[in-house]
Amino acid sequence: MKVLHSVHPEDFKDYRTNTIRERFLINDLVKAGELNCVYTHYDRMIVGAVNPADTQLILPSYPNLRAEYFLERRELGIINVAGDGEVIVDGKSYEVNKLDCLYIGKGTKQVAFKSKNSNIPAVFYLLSAPAHKTYPVALMTHAQAAKVNAGHQSTANERVINKYVHLEGIQSCQLVMGLTILGKGSVWNTMPPHVHDRRMEAYFYFDLAADQQVFHYMGEGHETRHILMKNYEAVVSPPWSIHAGSGTASYSFIWGMGGENLDYTDMDALAITDLR
Numbered sequence: 001m002k003v004l005h006s007v008h009p010e011d012f013k014d015y016r017t018n019t020i021r022e023r024f025l026i027n028d029l030v031k032a033g034e035l036n037c038v039y040t041h042y043d044r045m046i047v048g049a050v051n052p053a054d055t056q057l058i059l060p061s062y063p064n065l066r067a068e069y070f071l072e073r074r075e076l077g078i079i080n081v082a083g084d085g086e087v088i089v090d091g092k093s094y095e096v097n098k099l100d101c102l103y104i105g106k107g108t109k110q111v112a113f114k115s116k117n118s119n120i121p122a123v124f125y126l127l128s129a130p131a132h133k134t135y136p137v138a139l140m141t142h143a144q145a146a147k148v149n150a151g152h153q154s155t156a157n158e159r160v161i162n163k164y165v166h167l168e169g170i171q172s173c174q175l176v177m178g179l180t181i182l183g184k185g186s187v188w189n190t191m192p193p194h195v196h197d198r199r200m201e202a203y204f205y206f207d208l209a210a211d212q213q214v215f216h217y218m219g220e221g222h223e224t225r226h227i228l229m230k231n232y233e234a235v236v237s238p239p240w241s242i243h244a245g246s247g248t249a250s251y252s253f254i255w256g257m258g259g260e261n262l263d264y265t266d267m268d269a270l271a272i273t274d275l276r
């Protein structure tokens, strides 16, 4: 499993395009018939994706974990971003269709992923954080997710934030997870931006046309850089970094965090005019 190490904000200031991409971008996650994971040293969050074709794919245990099975000491959040799918948790099947979320607690021995129709395969995005206790398996459909309307059409940042795993939603040890869908004509996410030193974050962009990209902004507010992101690519955001994006076309993205607390609103906002 590929490993991403943590970066100091002072070192980040000298990074050029290639180094920024090497240290923070997670690409090649979604591949037909494959399950791929990347281990990050940001709160030990694992970022992954599963794209089952004709046969089911089983979550393996990686040598990095020194565990008998993947979820021996971890919890897992899953969101499907494509065709209808099924997740089998220790023999019990859950229908996980587009934009539905399944949480699986510590101690689950086997997790298998299937597409309902191999012509329209599912793409399951995965986030896994270390866990100290077992919370029950929970399925939340897109319709059931807590919705927050944010931004405005006049500032091109109108969007709906959908919260699945958080303090008042699906219970977890440290995972917080949801997705944001931009309104028609809006291109900006998370603007005005924020940081949260208490939690790392990862963004995964989807429903972005193949010939378009998202400019994802990162770095300390007074020292920003950008990274160009394609559909089905993820990026890690260190605790000291802003994480915001502007797309050349419409898109959605999954956000997910791990760290000190489960409070979605624990953010330190930055004024747009203070950004450099």
Ligand SMILES: O=C(O)C(=O)C[C@H](O)C(=O)CO
Residues within 6 Å of the ligand: 150, 159, 161, 179, 180, 189, 190, 191, 201, 243, 255, 264, 267
């Ligand atoms: O569009 C937004 O704003 C977001 O989705 C923000 C993320 O949820 C986030 O960064 C949470 O910390």
Ligand SMILES: [Zn+2]
Residues within 6 Å of the ligand: 194, 195, 196, 201, 243, 267
């Ligand atoms: Zn954030």
